[in-house]
Amino acid sequence: xxxxxxxxxxxxxxxxxxxxxxxxxxxxxxxxxxxxxxxxxxxxxxxxxxxxxxxxxxxxxxxxxxxxxxxxxxxxxxxxxxxxxxxxxxxxxxxxxxxxxxxxxxxxxxxxxxxxxxxxxxxxxxxxxxxxxxxxxxxxxxxxxxxxxxxxxxxxxxxxxxxxxxxxxxxxxxxxxxxxxxxxxxxxxxxxxxxxxxxxxxxxxxxxxxxxxxxxxxxxxxxxxxxxxxxxxxxxxxxxxxxxxxxxxxxxxxxxxxxxxxxxxxxxxxxxxxxxxxxxxxxxxxxxxxxxxxxxxxxxxxxxxxxxxxxxxxxxxxxxxxxxxxxxxxxxxxxxxxxxxxxxxxxxxxxxxxxxxxxxxxxxxxxxxxxxxxxxxxxxxxxxxxxxxxxxxxxxxxxxxxxxxxxxxxxxxxxxxxxxxxxxxxxxxxxxxxxxxxxxxxxxxxxxxxxxxxxxxxxxxxxxxxxxxxxxxxxxxxxxxxxxxxxxxxxxxxxxxxxxxxxxxxxxxxxxxxxxxxxxxxxxxxxxxxxxxxxxxxxxxxxxxxxxxxxxxxxxxxxxxxxxxxxxxxxxxxxxxxxxxxxxxxxxxxxxxxxxxxxxxxxxxxxxxxxxxxxxxxxxxxxxxxxxxxxxxxxxxxxxxxxxxxxxxxxxxxxxxxxxxxxxxxxxxxxxxxxxxxxxxxxxxxxxxxxxxxxxxxxxxxxxxxxxxxxxxxxxxxxxxxxxxxxxxxxxxxxxxxxxxxxxxxxxxxxxxxxxxxxxxxxxxxx
Numbered sequence: 171x172x173x174x175x176x177x178x179x180x181x182x183x184x185x186x187x188x189x190x191x192x193x194x195x196x197x198x199x200x201x202x203x204x205x206x207x208x209x210x211x212x213x214x215x216x217x218x219x220x221x222x223x224x225x226x227x228x229x230x231x232x233x234x235x236x237x238x239x240x241x242x243x244x245x246x247x248x249x250x251x252x253x254x255x256x257x258x259x260x261x262x263x264x265x266x267x268x269x270x271x272x273x274x275x276x277x278x279x280x281x282x283x284x285x286x287x288x289x290x291x292x293x294x295x296x297x298x299x300x301x302x303x304x305x306x307x308x309x310x311x312x313x314x315x316x317x318x319x320x321x322x323x324x325x326x327x328x329x330x331x332x333x334x335x336x337x338x339x340x341x342x343x344x345x346x347x348x349x350x351x352x353x354x355x356x357x358x359x360x361x362x363x364x365x366x367x368x369x370x371x372x373x374x375x376x377x378x379x380x381x382x383x384x385x386x387x388x389x390x391x392x393x394x395x396x397x398x399x400x401x402x403x404x405x406x407x408x409x410x411x412x413x414x415x416x417x418x419x420x421x422x423x424x425x426x427x428x429x430x431x432x433x434x435x436x437x438x439x440x441x442x443x444x445x446x447x448x449x450x451x452x453x454x455x456x457x458x459x460x461x462x463x464x465x466x467x468x469x470x471x472x473x474x475x476x477x478x479x480x481x482x483x484x485x486x487x488x489x490x491x492x493x494x495x496x497x498x499x500x501x502x503x504x505x506x507x508x509x510x511x512x513x514x515x516x517x518x519x520x521x522x523x524x525x526x527x528x529x530x531x532x533x534x535x536x537x538x539x540x541x542x543x544x545x546x547x548x549x550x551x552x553x554x555x556x557x558x559x560x561x562x563x564x565x566x567x568x569x570x571x572x573x574x575x576x577x578x579x580x581x582x583x584x585x586x587x588x589x590x591x592x593x594x595x596x597x598x599x600x601x602x603x604x605x606x607x608x609x610x611x612x613x614x615x616x617x618x619x620x621x622x623x624x625x626x627x628x629x630x631x632x633x634x635x636x637x638x639x640x641x642x643x644x645x646x647x648x649x650x651x652x653x654x655x656x657x658x659x660x661x662x663x664x665x666x667x668x669x670x671x672x673x674x675x676x677x678x679x680x681x682x683x684x685x686x687x688x689x690x691x692x693x694x695x696x697x698x699x700x701x702x703x704x705x706x707x708x709x710x711x712x713x714x715x716x717x718x719x720x721x722x723x724x725x726x727x728x729x730x731x732x733x734x735x736x737x738x739x740x741x742x743x744x745x746x747x748x749x750x751x752x753x754x755x756x757x758x759x760x761x762x763x764x765x766x767x768x769x770x771x772x773x774x775x776x777x778x779x780x781x782x783x784x785x786x787x788x789x790x791x792x793x794x795x796x797x798x799x800x801x802x803x804x805x806x807x808x809x810x811x812x813x814x815x816x817x818x819x820x821x822x823x824x825x826x827x828x829x830x831x832x833x834x835x836x837x838x839x840x841x842x843x844x845x846x847x848x849x850x851x852x853x854x855x856x857x858x859x860x861x862x863x864x865x866x867x868x869x870x871x872x873x874x875x876x877x878x879x880x881x882x883x884x885x886x887x888x889x890x891x892x893x894x895x896x897x898x899x900x901x902x903x904x905x906x907x908x909x910x911x912x913x914x915x916x917x918x919x920x921x922x923x924x925x926x927x928x929x930x931x932x933x934x935x936x937x
Contacts, residue, residue, distance in 0.1 A: 172307055174360040178244065179300050179318055181357050183325025185350045186293045188333050189251050190215055192346055193286065196258040199430050199446040200414070201278050206699045206904055208559075210275065211282045213900040215290045218283070220892035222294025227885020229295070230302035238383075240299040241358045243292045245387070248351035250288050255343050257285050259414040269417055269434075274707040294892070297322065298885030313800055315874075315884040316867025320796040323863060327789030334782035338425050344407035348398045355391045362387065421515065426507040427782075433515055440515050442485065444508065447555065450485025453517035459624070460486035461656045466620055466665065467549055467585040468494050469643045470628055470635055474548040476579070478502070480536035480565065482553035484512050488523040491551075493652050499529050500545065502536040509533075537564050537573075538775025541844075546579040552586040556602075557687070557694040558702060560768050560907075566606055569689045569772070569835075571613040571629070581632040584614065589701065590625035590674075598704040598711070600681040601718075602697040607678065609687045609694070620665055621674040640666040689772035690835060691911025699904065717905050722914045729921045736928045747929035748873045749890050751817060754926045755865050756894025758820060758919045761902045762827065762858035763788055765912050766851050769831045773838055773847045787852045791859025799864045803871055810933055813868055817927040820861050824920035827854065828913040866891060 194211055201207050230236055257264075261281050267273055300318045337346050362384050397403045411423045411432075418434035418441075425431075429445045440452045464487055468474050475497045479487060483501040491499055503509055509531060512520050523529060532539055536552075557563035564570060566586070574584050588603050595603070603625060610617055614629035618636050628635050640662040647657070687694035700714040767784060802812070834850065837843040866887070874883045906915040 174357070174364045175300070175303060175307070176321060178240065178357045178361055179304075179321040180325040180328075181353055182244075182293070182296050182300065183322035183327075184329035184332075185247060185251075185325075185354060186322075187326045187329035188337070188346065188350050189247070189254075189289055189293075191330070191333055192251075192343060193254055193258060193289075195425070195430065195445075196255055196343060197282055197285075199432075200258055200261055201273050201281075202446050206275070206558075206702070207278050209900050209903040210279055211286075213896050214279070214283045215286050216892045216896035216899060218287050218290035219294040220889035220896065222291035223297050223885040223892065224294070224889030225885075226291065226295035227298025227889070228882050230298045230885065231882050236299055236303050236306065237361060240296060240303060241361050241383070243296045243299065244354050244358050245390070247289060247292050247296075248347075248354040250292075251350065252344060252347040254285050254289055255347060256410050259410050261285070263413065263416055269415055272706045275703065275710060276707060294885070294889065297888050298882070301884035313803060313867070313871075315870040316796050316800045316803070318884070319863070319866050320793045320800070323789050323793040323796065327786045327793070330782055330789065331786050334427055338427055342404065342407040342425065344410070345398060345403045348394050348403055352391070352394045352398065355387055355394060359384065359387045359391065422511055424507060424511065426505050428505040428507070431505065431507045431511050433511060440517070442508070442512060444505070449482060449508070450512075452485050452512075452515070453519050455486030455489075455519065457486075457655050460490050461654050462620075462622065462665070463487065463553065463585075463587065463624075463626065464490035464551070465647075465652065465654065465657050466626055466643070467551060467583060467628060468496075469646045470618065470638045471548055471581070471583055472634075472646075476500070476545065476547045476549075478540075478545075478547040478550045478577070480540075480550070480552045480554065484509060484520060484523055486519065487551070487553055488526075488529060489519055492522065492526055492528065494650055496528060500532060500539075500543075500547070501529060502532045502534055502539045504533070504535055506533045535775040537570060537771075540570070540573050540577055541775070543577060545577065546582070547577055548579050548582050550574055550578065550582070550584045552584070554586075556589065556698045556702070557692070558698045560692060560695060560903075561771060563687065563692045563695040563698070564689065564772055566609065566694045567687045567689045567692065567772070568609050568612055571610055575613055575631065578631070581634060582630060583635055584610075584627075584629045586610075586627050586629075587624045588627065590622050592622065592670075595677045596704060597681070598697070598701040598714075600677055601684050602694075602701045603674075604678050604681050605684045605687055605694050605697045608684060612686060619671060619674060621670045622665065625674065688911070690769070690831065690913065692768070692908050696905075696908035699908070717909060720905065720909045722910055722917060725918050726921055729925055733925055733928050736925075736932055739932065745873050747926065747933055748813075748869050749887065750929050751813065751865065751926040752869050752887050752890045753894040754919075754922045755820060755862055756891040757898040758824060758894075758923060759788075759858065759862035760895045760898030761906070761915060761919050762823075762862075763855070764898075764902050764907065765827065765831075765915065766855050766858070768907065768912065769834075770848070770851045773831075773834055773851070774844070784852060784855050787855040788859035791856035792863030793859075794856075795860035795863030795865075796867050798860075799867045803867065810872060810930065813865070813872060814927070814930055816861065816865050816868065817923060817930055820865070821920050821923040821927055823858065823861055824916050824923055827858075828916040830854065831912060 194208065197211050198208070229239070233239060262269070262273070265277060265281070297318065301315045304318055337349065341349065362380060412420050415432070415434050418436050420432070421435050421440070422433040423430070432443045434441050434443070439454060441448055442450050468477070468491065474494055477491055477496055477499045479491070479499065479501045481503070483503065488499060488501060509524070513524065552565055554562055554565055557566045571584070578584065588606050589599060590603070591599060606627065607617070607619070610627060610629050614631060616630050616633050616636050618628040618638070620626040620628070643662050644659045684697065685691070685693035696718065700718070703710055703714055763785070770784060830850070834843060834847055838847070870883060870887055873887060902915060906918065910918070
């Protein structure tokens, strides 16, 4: 029984992480995700899991059939997961939203809430049931809660690694749900058989029920095995995906470690999508965009020979570049699956692009290439979406522009785009453009802005970029014998009309002061989310106006007052300081995780495998910390004094973390620092996990005391921990890091830990 339960708890963590990441990926495709939608989805999961642990966890102490309840939850999660995948894929059809149409925050919130509710609530309840079952077996109280916490953490870490390196590269979503079901059903069968063997004296009715349960689980196992190893799973997955792209003929749908790549066809036109967002169309591209984006940039340079394209090259952009007398075009594409998928659906356009020897494709993070290449380029084209995620924002920061300036040849031009308007710029659009403009201006003394449906920024260290006239561009067009459909002499005069540029800058002057976008203070992300919100959820515009005015003192002053009040009060008994410590540690753990992921991407580059390893290091550190604390508790060395020490350690880590990151950021150009950064951040992630994991079993031990309500206490504190993580997921990703930056976010975490530290030291020493 004990071995079967250990495996079941391990699989509980494994299944939860696989289900969470799988559904987030599916929802990103359905909702065209950005940092805000990711934060909402993750926050919903944590909130629902906390509710399940807190409220349903009480049943674990009241019911006598705890093992059966755990098995029932295990089976329910396995059966519901594929249903959740199906609902996610057809949710836009159910809401009456057409393919390609954006979706607002409110539909994202309630859709993800309803889809995730059964799954997350059941998983939260599983934790409390597992703790109570372990207590019935071992009778060790808080130690049993800590053991469940360790096993779940190990399962979560293993689930994250296997999902990234094994499941996603080789299996579709339906097969992934079947793999988790297969493991869970085997585990459930083991528990049922162990229960039957453990109880020698059993009534005929009980024996009949256990036999019936075994039969049902075996039937489910056989069904899963048949679906998994036949073509049925592939047919089911394909059928569900086709419903997701209603009105289009789906030609391809594949997952890579970086995201989802799909191809749809309509009227002999292929549209390639990454995570549901169109990235190119063939054989007829978006003529207006590719011609303006490429030719206005390359014609502004007198003799472009070497060109670098970061993102969005295949399907039109490369073809237009090749019309110029270039000698080499370097194209960085993070996901190799994008190019492989384009090659599977060849057209004359893509054939010319991928078959030209001047095109050199580099499957690498664009920022990492800019930092490490020894090449010098005449033109660098950044063809990426808005900085609506932390990953994308790295290409719009002050530090990136400084690095990009170093790879430009004499008279070289950096080119990027931003949403625009020919008629009206609302506050959100104006702030976004102003943020990018002011950030670029900090690095490049000469900037040419060409307004339009998208605003084109041409930045250079040479004043020539601003002196180019429409007549000069027309002359270069004729000299290079460019064949274009849209770009004519008239169109060039129209695009470069000084009145249009004057109107653009007049709008920028009417805006308020904005923050410069930086690696460790990604304000561009916030302005991008604010603009996105104005398009799809304008009713929440007031909330973003308030968020942008956030200052760190708005948090520090109230926290300081609370700390002074606490110090002035008499010590009182009670468990509130314990719950406060757990909640603030949950918040801090989520904040540390997000800060380190952002720092890794900014300091080194986006390497998906390393991001997965970063999360795994956190979970391993969490498990090691909990295990160490269990050993200390066995020696009766726990209690309030030890909790005080760990509160102080977490507080100190909150203050040291930004100092370490600032030092690495300042010295990043040093080869030793640059190559050490991945390992330093992995170590910091493990340390943060260790501190978070150490405190949870200790807090349970203090709270539980001599009580036997293990399920209720474990469920309540686990729920509090998740509530802290929920607040961290939403606040840190959407508001704190984008508005306050990494340093002030860590300072806020330190202030919260100082508050909980003071609360704990005010407890009587007997607590």
